Amino acid sequence: MDNAKIFCGTSNVPLAKAVCEYLNVPLGQAELRRFSDGEIFAEISESVRGSHVFFIQSTCPPVNEHIMELLIITDALKRASARAITAVIPYYGYARQDRKVQPRAPISAKLVADLITTAGISRVVTVDVHAGQIQGFFNIPVDHIFAAPIFIQYIKEKYASDDIVIVSPDAGGMERARSYAKMVDAALAMTDKRRPNPNVAEIMNVIGDVEGKTAILVDDLVDTAGTAIQAGKAIMREGAKRVALCSTHGVLSGKAIERITESSLEEIILTDTIPQTQHAADCDKIRVISIANLLGEAIKRIATGESISSLFN
Numbered sequence: 001m002d003n004a005k006i007f008c009g010t011s012n013v014p015l016a017k018a019v020c021e022y023l024n025v026p027l028g029q030a031e032l033r034r035f036s037d038g039e040i041f042a043e044i045s046e047s048v049r050g051s052h053v054f055f056i057q058s059t060c061p062p063v064n065e066h067i068m069e070l071l072i073i074t075d076a077l078k079r080a081s082a083r084a085i086t087a088v089i090p091y092y093g094y095a096r097q098d099r100k101v102q103p104r105a106p107i108s109a110k111l112v113a114d115l116i117t118t119a120g121i122s123r124v125v126t127v128d129v130h131a132g133q134i135q136g137f138f139n140i141p142v143d144h145i146f147a148a149p150i151f152i153q154y155i156k157e158k159y160a161s162d163d164i165v166i167v168s169p170d171a172g173g174m175e176r177a178r179s180y181a182k183m184v185d186a187a188l189a190m191t192d193k194r195r196p197n198p199n200v201a202e203i204m205n206v207i208g209d210v211e212g213k214t215a216i217l218v219d220d221l222v223d224t225a226g227t228a229i230q231a232g233k234a235i236m237r238e239g240a241k242r243v244a245l246c247s248t249h250g251v252l253s254g255k256a257i258e259r260i261t262e263s264s265l266e267e268i269i270l271t272d273t274i275p276q277t278q279h280a281a282d283c284d285k286i287r288v289i290s291i292a293n294l295l296g297e298a299i300k301r302i303a304t305g306e307s308i309s310s311l312f313n
Contacts, residue, residue, distance in 0.1 A: 001025060004303040005048055007077070009057040009069040012090060015272050016056040018292030023300060028053070030073060040065075042073045049081040054125075054299050059093030059112070060274040061253070067093065067112065071119045078120040086123040086302060087116060088295060090273035091221075091249045095130035098137075113137035125298060127273050127291060128220045128248040143308050145298055147248040147271050148176075150289055152183045154269060155216060155246070162214040165189050165240075167206075169219050169231045180218050180246075187213070191231045211239035221249035222268065225256040229263040242266045249273050250280070250288070257283050 007028035008016035020027045029045035055077065057070045070087060077085050097108035109131070116124065117140055125143045129135070135142040155164070164186040168177035174190055181188040189208025215235045222228055222245065232243040243265055250270035252260075257279055260268060270276070271291040280286050294311070301308050 001300060001303050003050065003083075004052045004054065004299075005046075006054045006056065006299070007044075007073065008055065009066060009073060011058045011060055011066045011069070012056050012273075012275065014275060015058075015090065015290070015292055015295070018272075018290055019056065019296045019299065022293050022296035030076075032069060032073070040068055040072050042069070042076045044073075044076050044080050047080075048077055050083050052084045052086070052303055053077050053082045054086045054088055054303075055121075056088040056090070056295075058091040058273055059089060060091050060249075060251070063093040067115070071115060074116075074119040074121055084122045085120060086125060086299075087121045088125045088299065090127045090271075090291065090295065092126045092129050092134065095134055098131040098134055109134050110137045123302070125295070125302070127271070127295070130220055143298060143302065145291075145294060145308075146312055147273075147291055147294070148179060148183065149312065150271065150291060150294060151218070151246045151269065152180065154289060155180075155184055159214055159216070159244075162241075163212065165208065165210050165213045165215050167191065167208070167210065167215050167217045167231070167235060169217055169227050173219055176220070177218050180216075186216075189215070189235075191234055206234050206238045210235050213240055215240040215243045217243065217245040217247075219245065219247045221251055222247040222270070223251040223256065224254050225252070225259045225263070225268075228265065228268070229259050232263055232265045236264045244269065248291075250276060250286070252276070252280055257286070260285050 005028045006020055007030050031043045033041045059066045094108040094112045123141045127145045128147050166177050166181040166186050168174045168190040189210055192205040228245050235243050245268045248271050267285050269287050272288055298308050
């Protein structure tokens, strides 16, 4: 970690501090201010000349504010003669807009990738990005980190004595679910999902045997929680003993927390890629586990030129 520095924006300060604690390095000093009209002003308060800077910032709600912080601080770091700038983006916003789903629609995930590259970032680190092809939207290296190791550890500790079945909420998540099932030596199932409108999901069927088992749904993000709750109902209807959800990114927009509280889900396990509100912290069904050590190890390996893929072997 010689000549490497870590900075953060306003979206992930607790996570950034935990990463710095793991690496035993101080958090870099930067000042972010707003003009009266809302414009963002950034100033780096220490020398970064010749340093490899890691900037930690999730593009979580308010998404556009956090993207602009990322771009403006990157520009400040570049003009302060940082040798390289790695953007550590635990949650990549706009990732669900990764293709044209109807005529005359944008591919916003690609647009954000272009903005990040143009700003001067030389490498991106992200966690469980919604669509793997987003890595190809960048013309710079992208390190895709998986939260699976910390979820697998939790599942093995919490549900060690249970007959487990890993469930994907849709066909698109089967690769992830298959990986989890292999690592915990569990059965595999999926739900058949239809999405008639954005943020609206209908669960039609459960494919696979869940009767009498502890069903663990695995997904990359939970937003309005509609899919997870409907999947939980369908799985319990098929005779499962209990249902839990492991989801990397807890967006939890709208009435998600109220829905979770009233749902048949026993618990929802999230990581801290997105900081949760006090409302979420007060929900007995929501548990947050930290990804700081995993990100810290990835940052250390990038800084020292070691392999990152070996973290997941």
